[in-house]
Amino acid sequence: MGPVVRRSEHVMGMPISLALRGGHCDDDAAASAWDEAMATLRDVDRVFSTYRDDSFVSRLGRGEISVADCPPEVAEVLALGEVARLLSHGAFDVRRPGTDGRMVLDPSGVVKGWAVERAARPLRGLADTDFCLSAGGDMVCHVADPDAPAWRVGIEDPADPSRLVAVVPVRHGAVATSGTAHRGEHVVDARTGAAPQGIASVTVVGDDLTWADIDATAAFALGREALGWLTTSSGRSGLVVWSDGTAETFGRPRG
Amino acid sequence: MRRISTWILSTLSITVLLFGYHTSTSGSATTAAETVISSSTSGSSTTTASGSGGNGNRNGSASGTGRSSNATSATTVTGSVVNTRYGPVQVAITTNGSAITDVSVLQYPHSNGQDAQINGYALPVLIQSTMAAQNANVDMVSGATFTSMGYRQSLQSALDQVGL
Numbered sequence A: 001m002g003p004v005v006r007r008s009e010h011v012m013g014m015p016i017s018l019a020l021r022g023g024h025c026d027d028d029a030a031a032s033a034w035d036e037a038m039a040t041l042r043d044v045d046r047v048f049s050t051y052r053d054d055s056f057v058s059r060l061g062r063g064e065i066s067v068a069d070c071p072p073e074v075a076e077v078l079a080l081g082e083v084a085r086l087l088s089h090g091a092f093d094v095r096r097p098g099t100d101g102r103m104v105l106d107p108s109g110v111v112k113g114w115a116v117e118r119a120a121r122p123l124r125g126l127a128d129t130d131f132c133l134s135a136g137g138d139m140v141c142h143v144a145d146p147d148a149p150a151w152r153v154g155i156e157d158p159a160d161p162s163r164l165v166a167v168v169p170v171r172h173g174a175v176a177t178s179g180t181a182h183r184g185e186h187v188v189d190a191r192t193g194a195a196p197q198g199i200a201s202v203t204v205v206g207d208d209l210t211w212a213d214i215d216a217t218a219a220f221a222l223g224r225e226a227l228g229w230l231t232t233s234s235g236r237s238g239l240v241v242w243s244d245g246t247a248e249t250f251g252r253p254r255g
Numbered sequence B: 001m002r003r004i005s006t007w008i009l010s011t012l013s014i015t016v017l018l019f020g021y022h023t024s025t026s027g028s029a030t031t032a033a034e035t036v037i038s039s040s041t042s043g044s045s046t047t048t049a050s051g052s053g054g055n056g057n058r059n060g061s062a063s064g065t066g067r068s069s070n071a072t073s074a075t076t077v078t079g080s081v082v083n084t085r086y087g088p089v090q091v092a093i094t095t096n097g098s099a100i101t102d103v104s105v106l107q108y109p110h111s112n113g114q115d116a117q118i119n120g121y122a123l124p125v126l127i128q129s130t131m132a133a134q135n136a137n138v139d140m141v142s143g144a145t146f147t148s149m150g151y152r153q154s155l156q157s158a159l160d161q162v163g164l
Helices: A028-048 A056-061 A072-087 A108-119 A209-221 A223-230 B024-033 B130-134 B148-152 B155-162
Strands: A005-011 A014-022 A095-097 A103-105 A129-135 A138-142 A151-157 A160-170 A172-179 A199-206 A237-242 A247-251 B044-047 B075-078 B082-084 B087-095 B100-107 B140-142
Touching: A005 A028, A005 B155, A014 A028, A014 B155, A028 A056, A028 A072, A028 A108, A028 A129, A056 A072, A056 A103, A072 A108, A072 A209, A108 A129, A108 A138, A108 A172, A108 A209, A129 A151, A129 B140, A138 A151, A138 A209, A138 B140, A151 A172, A151 B155, A160 A172, A160 A199, A160 A237, A160 A247, A160 B155, A172 A209, A172 B140, A199 A209, A199 A223, A209 A223, A223 A237, A223 A247, B140 B155, B148 B155
Parallel strands: A151 B140
Antiparallel strands: A005 A014, A014 A129, A095 A103, A129 A138, A138 A172, A151 A160, A172 A199, A199 A237, A237 A247, B044 B075, B075 B087, B082 B087, B087 B100
C-alpha cells in the first residue's frame, strides 16, 4: 500500500480527521470529496445544532415550529432517536429534563454518527481508494482493495488521551466510542437524569456509524448494565472500559 | 498477556438490531431507520387530531414566533420513499407538537441480498502496557475526548500532524 495521506478540520465543534490511501489519496478528486464531506457536516450543523438558536432543532425544541416544518432529515433523526430509546429501555432519549425542569430536545447523540455516514458518501466514490473518516473520535472505515490491510483503529484510554487500551482492525465498518472523559458527564441515564455509574467508556464496532454511535451512547447510559445489553445483539463487537480501569471486549458473529 | 481472539463476520443482515427486542415498532423501525439515507423529496402529512382547530402546517407556513397550533395537535408526517442500498424505505412519525408519540414503518426491504457488502471486523485486542500503546502503529484513534480541548493532547492529533 502507498502512503497514508491525511486531512483535518474543525466542524460542528469537533475535529474531523481523514486518512486516505491508494488510487485517489492525494489528487483533485480527493480534495473535492473532502470538500463535499465537510460541506455535508456544515449543512447538518445548521439544521441540528443545539448551540445555534436559529437551527431547526433549536426552534423545534422551543416549540416555535413543528417537525413537519423542518427538513425531512429532522424527522428521520428523531425517528432514529425514538428507536434508540426503545432499544435502550429508555436509558437513551433525545428528550431530557433541562436544568430548569423543562424538557430539552437534544438529538446530538443520534446526529453525529448519522451525519458522518452521510459525509462519507463522496469518499466511497473514490475508485481504488481506502478511507477512514473520523469525527470527534467516531469513524467510518473502508478498504477498497481486498488484499490491502485493514485500517488499524486504536481505542483511547478514557483515563489518558495519550494512551490506548486496545486496537481493532476494520476493513468495512464503523467505530464509535462514548464516555465521560474530558467532556464532563455529558451522557445521562434518561430514566434517572443521573450520570451512569461504574463505566468509563464504551466502544462499538459495527457496520454503520449511525448505529454504532447510537449503541455506544445507549450502552454507556446504561452504566453497569452496558455489557449485558451490548451482548444481547449479534453483529457488533467492541470494548467496555470500567471506572476501575479494567476493560472487557465483547462480540459474537451475526446470527 | 494479550487476548487475541479474532473472528470475521460472514454475513450481513440489516435486522441485526432486532435480536432481543420484542417491540414490533422498534423492530421494523430499526430496519428502516438505519437504512434511510436521504429524504430529498417532499413527504406528505395528515392531521389526525387537533386541538382548537390546529393544522399540520406541513408547508412551513407556521409562524416562527410563539407556539404554533401544533403544540396540541397530533400530526403524522409520512416521509418520502427512499431508495437505499438495501431497498426502498418509508417511515411515518406521529408527534404531538413537541414529542414523538409514534413511529411506524410503512415500507422496508425484506431482502438479505446485500451480502456482497460484507463488513468483516474483529474483536478489539487489548493492550496491556504503555510501551505497547506507543508502538501500536494505528491509523486512527476512537475516543470520547475529542472536543477541541481533549483532541490537542490526543494521539489522533499527533497522527493528523504527521500527515500534514
